[in-house]
Amino acid sequence: MGEATASQQGYWRLALLRLRANRAAVTSLTVLGLFALFCLVGPFLSPHAYDRVYPDYVREPASLESHPLPAQIQPAAERIAQRMRAKVEEASVKGDAVQLRLSAPRPVDERNLELFARSDLFGRPVVVERADEGRRLVLEVPIERQRFLFGTDSNGRDLMSRMMVAGRISLAVGLLASGVALLIGVVYGATSGYLGGVVDLALMRLVDVLYSLPFIFFVILLVTFLGRNFLLMFVAIGAVEWLDMARIVRGQTLSLKRQEFVQAAEALGVGTSDIIRHHIIPNLIGPVVVFVTLLVPKVILLESFLSFLGLGVQEPLTSLGVLISEGAKSIQGGAYLLIFPATMLIILLLALNFIGDGLRDALDPRDR
Amino acid sequence: MLAFLLRRTAAMVPTLLVIITLAFFLIRLAPGGPFDLDRPLDSATMANLKRVYGLDRSLPEQYLSYLRALVGGDFGPSLVIRDFSVGEIFARGLPVSIRIGGLALLLALIAGLGLGIAAALRRNRAVDYLVMTVATLGLSVPTFVTAPLFQLFFGLSLAWLPVGGWNDGAWRNTVLPVLTLALPQVAVIARLTRAAMIETLRAHHIRTLRAQGLGTATIVRHALRGALLPVLSYLGPAAAHLLTGSLVVETIFGLPGIGRYFIEGALSRDYTLVMGTVVVIALFVLIFNILVDLAYALLDPRVRHG
Secondary structure (H helix, E strand, O other): OHHHHHHHHHHHHHHHHHHHHOHHHHHHHHHHHHHHHHHHHHHHHOOOOOOOOOOOOOOOOOOOOEEOOHHHHHHHHHHHHHHOOOEEEEEEEEOOEEEEEEEOOOOOOHHHHHHHHHOOOEOOOEEEEEEHHHOEEEEEEEEOOEEOOOOEOOOOOEHHHHHHHHHHHHHHHHHHHHHHHHHHHHHHHHHHHHHOHHHHHHHHHHHHHHHHOOHHHHHHHHHHHHOOOHHHHHHHHHHHOOHHHHHHHHHHHHHHHOOHHHHHHHHOOOOHHHHHHHHHHHHOHHHHHHHHHHHHHHHHHHHHHHHHHOOOOOOOOOOHHHHHHHHHHOOOOOOHHHHHHHHHHHHHHHHHHHHHHHHHHHHOOOOO | OHHHHHHHHHHHHHHHHHHHHHHHHHHHHOOOOOOOOOOOOOHHHHHHHHHHOOOOOOHHHHHHHHHHHHHOOOOOEOOOOOOOEHHHHHHHHHHHHHHHHHHHHHHHHHHHHHHHHHHHHOOOOHHHHHHHHHHHHHHHOOHHHHHHHHHHHHHHHOOOOOOOOOHHHOHHHHHHHHHHHHHHHHHHHHHHHHHHHHHHHOOHHHHHHHHOOOOHHHHHHHHHHHHHHHHHHHHHHHHHHHHOOOHHHHHHOOOOOOOOHHHHHHHOOOHHHHHHHHHHHHHHHHHHHHHHHHHHHHHOHHHHHO
16 A cells, blocks of 8 residues: 555656656746736736726727826817816826816806716816906816726626636636546446446447437536526536536546456445545656646637637626627728737646646646 | 448437537527518518518427428528529539638648647657647637738738639639638647657657668658557647638638628528528538548557457
């Protein structure tokens, strides 16, 4: 027993060493860590809530400059003044405030000054000077500075905050759906492989049949059944991705079953479920780990695909697929709406795939 | 060989039957129906519609009559796309999907095999790393990302190619969809070829060839025969799916193929359209699996004489 654990430890330590030597995998792990940090911590640091709509900043292109841009201030002030039935005679920007000189044919209703505060560009104005029974006003209007580093979408929401939330969804689906697929696939495959005979035949025929039905069929069915609950959607994705896992696990189990230690356990009268739990499943970990790391990008992709089709997460929540589909619809208006979320998805999937490849090489070094 | 073909074709029937049965009853399980509109129809109209399309009969009855029609090659009328039978829809769309998918398949095979062989021959060197990185990239970037990016760069920025549309199959309109479809397949085929080539290059018969001083071309030719086997087993289902159309590519590029009917049909509960698509896809998968097995027998004497 002691010897077995020692060699087990050696196996993992060796794998870790090999993984560390794989530059692509190590870089990818760092990238993945930064990605997770961006998505998990980012929303707390971001000044914009992901569902906050800025009606005055629709489709602002990505830029490092703070909004409102100097050119936007006067037109915006004029628009608001017009709604107050007044005209802007003069506007001068002084630091974080703008001084407006308004004139109107009739006295200005000062309750309407609230309109400034309600816009996304200005704060609550202070009346500096009144003249002509309120027909002439001098206002000191504070400017609210905002930054939209990645721009805003066609509803006027901050793209970066939305990407952070989308990334969270991707990470969550990656973990949850892979977990579901792992659970079903390992139990199903191990049972089928270990029991063998008629049970194996029946279980594997079922897998074959499910294989030849288009998988998207199930997803759509499950999504319509389960409604638009995104947690359940993750489960649905996992529930269609377990087939490969079941096959791999079954194949491994078949070869494990013939080994002496399993036969010894059988001879000692250990129950079937105990053998599967204590002897078969622990020995499957290597190939299963490799498969799961490659499954994670697959399910993330599937979720994005569903969301791209409009079957996934619903507004105001968002996912990379939704963002990409919105970006694809407006490539003529603003390419940044497509390029930022697309790059984010590509980075995530690339990192995960490199990690998966690295793990496979580390755990099963025959190929390299 | 003929006996093999006959046996495999006969074995298709029960598989197909199971698939059809499952799909038939599963889609009926989904809530809603094909005639549900935003403004509900009055009950008399609904009853009439259901009677016309035979949806008022019991499910087993409908199932049997569907099977009977299917044996005669009749997919039935579409329930949502008015005045079209499912057969007519396929007759229009399938050639488009097959053309795009076939070209993509060809491109993927040539590029994938070439890159895979190059990487295997220069293992752990610059070429290998480059190919593997490109392959991982191709694998990671989904078509719904590449398609709009291609549109943006080649269609809008450079204005070399049209952004979309079919235009009666003009070659300029097929370039971007074919590229988009082929890219992930190139990646998979390159990876599979590389791994299999590395394996076969270690085999004894290849060592013998090397010892005889034969050139790289001869060695590759001999090694490729063994290395093609895993590629082939991937190619069966992949070819079937490429040829039956891609929802994403056909929607984004606005092509009149059959790729979008599956999801459209499932969402609008167009039962006959969904069933038709399931049958067509399943047929393609099964037929290609047989073709793959045939190719296996041709390439691998162990299978032929086993």
